Amino acid sequence: MSPQALVCAVLRREFRRTARNQSEAGHPLIFFVLAVMLFPFALGPDTALLSVVAPGVIWVAALLAASFSVEGLFRSDFADGSLELMALSGAPLALVGLAKALAHWLVAGVPVLLLTLPLAVGLGLDPGVLAILMASLALGSGCMSLLGTSISALTVGLRGSGMLVALLILPLYIPLLIFGASATANAALGLSAAAELYFLAGLLVLALTLTPWATATALRIRLS
Amino acid sequence: MFDFLNKYASLMHFYRLSRRLSQWLAPLTAVLMCAGVVGGLWFAPTDYQQGDSFRIIYIHVPSAWMSLFVYMSMAGAAVSILVWRVKVAEIALRCSAPLGASFTFLALVTGSIWGKPMWGTWWVWDARLTSELILLFLYLGIMALQNAIEDRRVAARAAAVLTLIGVVNIPIIHYSVEWWSTLHQGPTVSKFDRPSIHLHMLIPLLLMSVGFTTFYISALMVRMRTEILRYDRKTNWVREIVTTHHGSPSSV
Amino acid sequence: MSEFLAMGGYAIYVWSSYAIAVVVLGLNAILPVRTERREIAELQRAINARTKHDTPS
Amino acid sequence: MTYPSTRLDVSNLILERGEFVLSPALTFTAQGPSLIQLGGENGAGKTTALRALAGLVTPASGSIHWCRQSIDKLDNYATSLNYIGHVSGLSAELSVRENLEFIAAIGRQQQVRSPAAALALLEAQTFAEQPVRQLSAGQRQRAALARLALFDCPLWMLDEPFTALDADSRKLVENLIDDHLERGGIALIATHQPWGGRHQATQIHLGRQST
Numbered sequence: 108m109s110p111q112a113l114v115c116a117v118l119r120r121e122f123r124r125t126a127r128n129q130s131e132a133g134h135p136l137i138f139f140v141l142a143v144m145l146f147p148f149a150l151g152p153d154t155a156l157l158s159v160v161a162p163g164v165i166w167v168a169a170l171l172a173a174s175f176s177v178e179g180l181f182r183s184d185f186a187d188g189s190l191e192l193m194a195l196s197g198a199p200l201a202l203v204g205l206a207k208a209l210a211h212w213l214v215a216g217v218p219v220l221l222l223t224l225p226l227a228v229g230l231g232l233d234p235g236v237l238a239i240l241m242a243s244l245a246l247g248s249g250c251m252s253l254l255g256t257s258i259s260a261l262t263v264g265l266r267g268s269g270m271l272v273a274l275l276i277l278p279l280y281i282p283l284l285i286f287g288a289s290a291t292a293n294a295a296l297g298l299s300a301a302a303e304l305y306f307l308a309g310l311l312v313l314a315l316t317l318t319p320w321a322t323a324t325a326l327r328i329r330l331s
Numbered sequence: 332m333f334d335f336l337n338k339y340a341s342l343m344h345f346y347r348l349s350r351r352l353s354q355w356l357a358p359l360t361a362v363l364m365c366a367g368v369v370g371g372l373w374f375a376p377t378d379y380q381q382g383d384s385f386r387i388i389y390i391h392v393p394s395a396w397m398s399l400f401v402y403m404s405m406a407g408a409a410v411s412i413l414v415w416r417v418k419v420a421e422i423a424l425r426c427s428a429p430l431g432a433s434f435t436f437l438a439l440v441t442g443s444i445w446g447k448p449m450w451g452t453w454w455v456w457d458a459r460l461t462s463e464l465i466l467l468f469l470y471l472g473i474m475a476l477q478n479a480i481e482d483r484r485v486a487a488r489a490a491a492v493l494t495l496i497g498v499v500n501i502p503i504i505h506y507s508v509e510w511w512s513t514l515h516q517g518p519t520v521s522k523f524d525r526p527s528i529h530l531h532m533l534i535p536l537l538l539m540s541v542g543f544t545t546f547y548i549s550a551l552m553v554r555m556r557t558e559i560l561r562y563d564r565k566t567n568w569v570r571e572i573v574t575t576h577h578g579s580p581s582s583v
Numbered sequence: 584m585s586e587f588l589a590m591g592g593y594a595i596y597v598w599s600s601y602a603i604a605v606v607v608l609g610l611n612a613i614l615p616v617r618t619e620r621r622e623i624a625e626l627q628r629a630i631n632a633r634t635k636h637d638t639p640s
Numbered sequence: 641m642t643y644p645s646t647r648l649d650v651s652n653l654i655l656e657r658g659e660f661v662l663s664p665a666l667t668f669t670a671q672g673p674s675l676i677q678l679g680g681e682n683g684a685g686k687t688t689a690l691r692a693l694a695g696l697v698t699p700a701s702g703s704i705h706w707c708r709q710s711i712d713k714l715d716n717y718a719t720s721l722n723y724i725g726h727v728s729g730l731s732a733e734l735s736v737r738e739n740l741e742f743i744a745a746i747g748r749q750q751q752v753r754s755p756a757a758a759l760a761l762l763e764a765q766t767f768a769e770q771p772v773r774q775l776s777a778g779q780r781q782r783a784a785l786a787r788l789a790l791f792d793c794p795l796w797m798l799d800e801p802f803t804a805l806d807a808d809s810r811k812l813v814e815n816l817i818d819d820h821l822e823r824g825g826i827a828l829i830a831t832h833q834p835w836g837g838r839h840q841a842t843q844i845h846l847g848r849q850s851t
Contacts, residue, residue, distance in 0.1 A: 188727030197718030197748030
């Protein structure tokens, strides 16, 4: 049973389940668009101001959407016993955690990236800055999914874990927000955003190596 | 080695040890604190730049230092929970979190009070203060997670994992906040570089730092004893302690 | 003595910091001792209750 | 095909859940073909005991050895174990076949039948395409038990396998267990319903005793 086959099996299962109840997968995306759309009503419609604020607004909305969508990742697996089954299947639980994070990124991370395009245009962001924003969000959303999977594994099965996950995860998302927003701010001033993007890539690699262990340990703790 | 650790980390032995420890630790804390405050307020010369407002350093710096020291000792406890399942470490982790949060809060408040005379505003987004603020949220997160799980042993292990995730993130948060504050405010010398420290200024600072540490340990001991009594309340060693106790309070 | 209290004009800041420190550290010293005492009292009550109702098995 | 010599040794196992210590110290040995029935009223810790034997829960004290090796040092213990909890382990949205295909793909145990053949053995192939959400409790239980026919594991641990099963499904499962025992396997069943199979079951009664 090669690791790739295991990851594909988990991914196939996640896609089937998302396809079968699309509405639930859609909620974080609608939330993301709505959260960004509130700002023109708050700050007025002139795009001169909005384009300055847009990167920060889109990053904060992406963070919040990720912290809400990651909460339900293991909830149904924990309830119907398939988490127990995966733990006892002999397959490395860290790899299952990694596959779950990848599934979350594909189901919740990538759509947020795609939705950023129309939203950024709506907020008057010029294309040069948009490219950097997309790059930083791509790296950042990867970290969000990985870190979010570990934290949601820690709180799976607890009542009221919706807010708890957001409360635990947002302080840990702050470095991503700092580097993501400043990358786009630099791009808007014409400066190079390479440094911040390298940092985000570094954080992604760190998350890729450490969070699977944390997810596996957290799942074993919740199952005991 | 682990059986030894587990047997002698048994709660009864720890309870007796902590009683003896508190006997002399609490008065030592009082002495150190008084000496530090007296030294800091009376004997330390006035700072030529900041005048007497620098005396807030004797509260701000020790509590800022303690907020990190407590988190690091919690991380140590977290490792021994996950690797050796030491019960005492589980109770230490649970009781340290509120103390760490108090020190962080104290560092935040005294830091912003100290900043007021220098910059005219109560809160300034200085790198160190902002890192303290995020550290406070990490502490609150650990306490929230522990209260959300009923089974104490599972709660301790979950909080241990969260502590280790946090400990990896603390340097990242600190560095990114430094980057962020220099990005937005320009690379001025950080407002919190201590003034050129005069010997008479340094001694009270050391006294206060050691005093804060002994305060943390003795306050932790009291909290842990309560937790141990509640945890082992059905055992006969607890029954014997409680009946012979006649309610005479143990010193801090 | 009064110019000592004035703290070179920074009296409010210095004394408020020390006051907050006394409050925060004080709470962390007193509250745990009180909960320990209450816990011991509770345990005593529980033990007394159990010994009174214990039917000789 | 009979299993190689299998042996499960459990010595003074004490389990802790929250404030309670479960079951007086549990000690037993299961060797070669043997069926053990864990009895005890609800909440006596049957499920916790089974989860400890499966390696999910770390016991407060005591040791569990599989073929004379302690299970926490043994990394292929999972491949010789087929554990079915009282929760089905099947995702509600997926169909029974899709669930079983996922279990086959992820499991490291030795697969002997295709998911369809395993379902046929449990007479569950008629509702194989229905999502698990629409199944009755008895159908869901049979779909969950299909894992027993899918893999070839010497050690079975079943938590309340007969709940919601009608008479002939129950007979079907009992035969499955008896065939497993005839091939030299070990089965631990947590149930308080009487055992009607051919083999003799040794009873272990778990009583909960708070400290």
